[in-house]
Structure formats: C-alpha cells, structure tokens
Amino acid sequence: MTTDITTPAPTSPRAHAPAHPGHAAPKHKHRDRKPTGSRRSPGSYAIVAAVTAFVLAFLAPFAVILLNSFKTSADYRANGSLSWPTEWNWSIVGEVWERVDFTQKLVNSVQISLGVVLIAVVLALFNAYAIGIGRVRWRTAFLVFFLGVNVLPQEGLVYPIYYLFKEAGLYDGKLGYTILVGITYSAFGTYLLSSVFAGFPRELIEAASLDGAGRWTILWRIILPMSWPTLSVMCVFFFVWSWNEFLYPLVLLVSNDNQTVPLGLSVMQGQYTSDPTSMSAAALLGVIPMIVFFLIFQRSLTRGLTAGAVK
Known part of the structure; x- marks a missing residue:
C-alpha cells in the first residue's frame, strides 16, 4: 500500500518574521478629498x-x-451724547438711586412680578387642564372669551377697574394690583396652554386612569412635568410683562411706597426740567435687573422655546 505524503511548500522566513519596528507597513495612497460644505456660499x-x-x-x-x-x-x-466721557462721573448713579428711592421701587417690582407669575401660571394651568384635557362643554366659547380678554386695550378697562378698586377698597394696594394683573395674564396663558394640552397624548392619561390615578394625580404627576418647558417660557414672559407695566400702576398705585420701577424712573423727567445724564442713569438702573433676570433664566427660556422642535 502506497501512501502519498504531500510535503508543504517551504515558506520564506520573511513571511512570518515580525515587521521591523523601524519600518512602517506600506500605506495605500488615497486621493485627497476635499470636505464637502467647507466653503461658505456668498448667501x-x-x-x-x-x-x-x-x-x-x-x-x-x-x-x-x-x-x-x-x-x-x-x-x-x-x-454731545455720542462722545466718550472726558471725566467719569461715578456719583450720578448713586444720586439717582437716592432720588428715586430705587431700593423700595425694586422691592415692589420684584414682589408684584413674582406674585403675578404665580397667580397667572396657576390659573392658566387649571383652566387649560379643564379645557384642553377635560374637554368641558362650550370649549370654543371659553377660548373665544379668553382670546377677547387678550385683545381688549388697557385704556378701555382702566376706568372701570379704577372705580371697582375704589369701591372694593383695593385702590393703592399692591395685593389688589397683583391679583388684577395676574388674572389678566392668565387669559393669555389659558389660551396658550389649551392649544398645547389639546395635542397631549391621550394614551398616557387613559393608562394612568386604568392604574387608579385621579384627576389631581394626573395633573401633578403627568401633565405638569411634561408641560414644564411651556410653563417656564410663560413664567419668563409674565415676569417681564409685569415688570414693564406702566398704565395700570400709574392709575392704581399712587403712593410712593407702592410704586414700581417704571413709575419711579418716570419722575426723572418733567415738563420743564430734563437732565439727559440723570435720565440715562435711571434707564441703566431699570435695564440692569432685566439683564440679570435673562442671564439667570436664559437656559430655561431656550429649552422651552425649542422643546417641540426635535422629538
């Protein structure tokens, strides 16, 4: 019996020899490709x-x-107004601060604005929950009513509100003014949140109801966390709007202890007297709180505005 034994072909020792550390493996040459979009168009x-x-x-x-x-x-x-100051007058800001009693005005504005935000957001959340989620009767009629409150001019409401506050004993009081502005702003918040809640996924609410969750639990555990970006934007807008209100506080807040920042700065210019440098310092004092506010809440505002852009 003959057995064929096939002998493997001898291999070169270079085939198994490790590459020399000083020599790199040859690389394939590729054509240099220019990255697309690296050049900007004239547009x-x-x-x-x-x-x-x-x-x-x-x-x-x-x-x-x-x-x-x-x-x-x-x-x-x-x-003139566009030249660089020849001598920096650092005392003018302090003089305006004392003349306007800016500390009291600043405290009043912060208290009123925070109160307006709290009242407006809470009322808007409850109203929108009933209209957008609860699907109450005459939903369209309620939305038209809240929209009508938003389009009514302040000049047409200031006199009835003035006499109402006089009769109710709320005239020249920060509490009555805060409630008034908060209710007024809640109309806009209700209209906005109702449209947001109308597109809320009903499956989540139905699943929570099957698990035994009541209306309050659904509101605080499901609706509120998921709608917080929209609520944060509303808080920022309501705070800024309340801070810049002028007509209502001019009519309803007459005493110096209850006036807000815009009213305090308005006394810097009279019919026959005007000091541009003092007016500029007063305007600077009025702008600085808003800049600080936006720097603190800019992340919340950005998240709220872009919440529905990407899913």
Missing part, C-alpha cells in the same frame, strides 16, 4: 453680515445709555 456671508448689523443696531442704544450714565451735565452739553 451665508450675507446672512452673517445682516445678523451682525442687526445685533449692533440692537446694542447701540444700550451703549449710548451706558456712556451718558457716567457723564457730567457740562460734558454732555459740550460734546
């Missing part, structure tokens, strides 16, 4: 230029106010 440069011009135009008034807030009156009259 993108035009958009960047337009946005830059818009930002500069927006910041220009603030820069003028900042320059004139530390000028002397003689410097302003001699060189």
Whole structure:
C-alpha cells in the first residue's frame, strides 16, 4: 500500500518574521478629498453680515445709555451724547438711586412680578387642564372669551377697574394690583396652554386612569412635568410683562411706597426740567435687573422655546 505524503511548500522566513519596528507597513495612497460644505456660499456671508448689523443696531442704544450714565451735565452739553466721557462721573448713579428711592421701587417690582407669575401660571394651568384635557362643554366659547380678554386695550378697562378698586377698597394696594394683573395674564396663558394640552397624548392619561390615578394625580404627576418647558417660557414672559407695566400702576398705585420701577424712573423727567445724564442713569438702573433676570433664566427660556422642535 502506497501512501502519498504531500510535503508543504517551504515558506520564506520573511513571511512570518515580525515587521521591523523601524519600518512602517506600506500605506495605500488615497486621493485627497476635499470636505464637502467647507466653503461658505456668498448667501451665508450675507446672512452673517445682516445678523451682525442687526445685533449692533440692537446694542447701540444700550451703549449710548451706558456712556451718558457716567457723564457730567457740562460734558454732555459740550460734546454731545455720542462722545466718550472726558471725566467719569461715578456719583450720578448713586444720586439717582437716592432720588428715586430705587431700593423700595425694586422691592415692589420684584414682589408684584413674582406674585403675578404665580397667580397667572396657576390659573392658566387649571383652566387649560379643564379645557384642553377635560374637554368641558362650550370649549370654543371659553377660548373665544379668553382670546377677547387678550385683545381688549388697557385704556378701555382702566376706568372701570379704577372705580371697582375704589369701591372694593383695593385702590393703592399692591395685593389688589397683583391679583388684577395676574388674572389678566392668565387669559393669555389659558389660551396658550389649551392649544398645547389639546395635542397631549391621550394614551398616557387613559393608562394612568386604568392604574387608579385621579384627576389631581394626573395633573401633578403627568401633565405638569411634561408641560414644564411651556410653563417656564410663560413664567419668563409674565415676569417681564409685569415688570414693564406702566398704565395700570400709574392709575392704581399712587403712593410712593407702592410704586414700581417704571413709575419711579418716570419722575426723572418733567415738563420743564430734563437732565439727559440723570435720565440715562435711571434707564441703566431699570435695564440692569432685566439683564440679570435673562442671564439667570436664559437656559430655561431656550429649552422651552425649542422643546417641540426635535422629538
């Protein structure tokens, strides 16, 4: 019996020898590819230029106010409003602060604005929960009513409200004014939240109901956490709107101890007297709290505005 034994072909020792550490393995040469989209089109440069011009135009008034807030009156009259201060007058801000009693005005504005936000958001949440989730009767009629409250001008409501506050004993009181503005703003919040709750997934509510959750549990455990981005935006808007209110506090808050920041700054200019540097310092004092507020809550505002953009 013959057995064929096949002998393997001898292999070169270089085939199994490890590569020399000093020599790198040959690399395949690829053609250099230019990354797509690396070059901007002329349209993108035009958009960047337009946005830059818009930002500069927006910041220009603030820069003028900042320059004139530390000028002397003689410097302003001699060189105008656009010149650099020849001598920085740091005491003018303190003088305006004491003249306006800005500490009391600032405390009043913060208290009223926070109270307005609390009342408006709570009322809007309850109303929208009943209209958008509960599907109450005459839902459309309620929405039209709340929309009508938003479009009514303040000038048409100020006189009835004035006489109502007089009769109810709420005139020249921060509590009555806070309740009034909070109820007024809640109409807008109700209209906004009702449209948001109308598209709320009903499956979650039905599943929670099957698990034994009541209406209050559904509101606090499901509706409120999922609608918090919208509520945070409403809080920011209501705070800013309440801070900048002028007509209602002008009519309803007449005493110096109850006035807000806009009313306190309005006394800096009279019919026959006007000091541009003091007005600029007063405007600077009125703007700084809003800038600080936006810096604190800018993340909440951004999240709320972009909450429904990406799912």
